[in-house]
Amino acid sequence: SHTLVKDVMSRDFAKIKEKSSIENAAETMLHEEITHLPVITDENKLLGIVTAWDISKSVARNYTGLNEIMTKDVIVVSPEDPIELAARKMKKYNISSLPVVDENQKVVGIVTTNHISILIAD
Amino acid sequence: SHTLVKDVMSRDFAKIKEKSSIENAAETMLHEEITHLPVITDENKLLGIVTAWDISKSVARNYTGLNEIMTKDVIVVSPEDPIELAARKMKKYNISSLPVVDENQKVVGIVTTNHISILIAD
Numbered sequence A, B: 001s002h003t004l005v006k007d008v009m010s011r012d013f014a015k016i017k018e019k020s021s022i023e024n025a026a027e028t029m030l031h032e033e034i035t036h037l038p039v040i041t042d043e044n045k046l047l048g049i050v051t052a053w054d055i056s057k058s059v060a061r062n063y064t065g066l067n068e069i070m071t072k073d074v075i076v077v078s079p080e081d082p083i084e085l086a087a088r089k090m091k092k093y094n095i096s097s098l099p100v101v102d103e104n105q106k107v108v109g110i111v112t113t114n115h116i117s118i119l120i121a122d
């Protein structure tokens, strides 16, 4: 297909700051009904990602700081990438979301396996 | 497409028993690298489902028992259903996994938005 990441990604997405707590992250996931949160600076630069799986890990391992559970080496895509490339990256790394980063390294959206599933739901 | 749920679902899937704790569920998600756990009886009948989102909710709301966080009214699919039906159900209820239940009400697998995303990854 000729579907691009920018055609399916969420542009209005929840995010948190590095100084947030694990409880802040859990509260945001509950309130927004989402499972993936990019961690960003005040200039919208990407520092990491924290997911509901990471919060679950904090329960299993008694971690207490966001820094202990967030992933800092983030797999990302560009808005202009074909959606199949996003699917290949998520399959390869066994993840279900990718922050979308533009040419200025700003996070402009998030794309998940839910967005791809919706493509065949209609 | 003519792809059926049974063509893409995981047959070898992690599950937990009702008497498990939240910590048990979190430990299983960590160890198996999964985010969805059907809760089943000794006869493989479905009692509920617990996800990493629910574990995150337990952190935000200080819940301590599995019973407090698991969803008991579970949306399911049949192995013979077309994959598009599974995608429509997950879109409708804003969920990313469905236990697959056969005609004897036994859980025979699980299908997720990750399985659907993989269909376009090749």
Ligand SMILES: C[S@@+](CC[C@H](N)C(=O)[O-])C[C@H]1O[C@@H](n2cnc3c(N)ncnc32)[C@H](O)[C@@H]1O
Binding pocket: A049, A050, A051, A053, A054, A070, A071, A073, A074, A075, A076, A093, A094, A095, A096, A097, A098, A099, B033, B034, B035
């Ligand atoms: C390997 S996955 C396994 C769980 C599950 N299969 C899932 O899709 O979330 C969980 C880990 O992946 C990390 N993760 C999620 N999205 C990521 C991304 N775009 N780049 C790097 N790591 C990511 C999370 O921070 C978490 O530690």
Ligand SMILES: C[S@@+](CC[C@H](N)C(=O)[O-])C[C@H]1O[C@@H](n2cnc3c(N)ncnc32)[C@H](O)[C@@H]1O
Binding pocket: A033, A034, A035, B049, B050, B051, B053, B054, B070, B071, B073, B074, B075, B076, B093, B094, B095, B096, B097, B098, B099
């Ligand atoms: C509404 S979703 C929102 C979070 C996120 N969008 C996701 O896909 O997980 C989270 C809730 O859905 C529930 N849930 C997950 N799969 C389900 C299913 N097959 N049937 C019923 N509830 C389910 C979970 O137990 C959890 O309470």
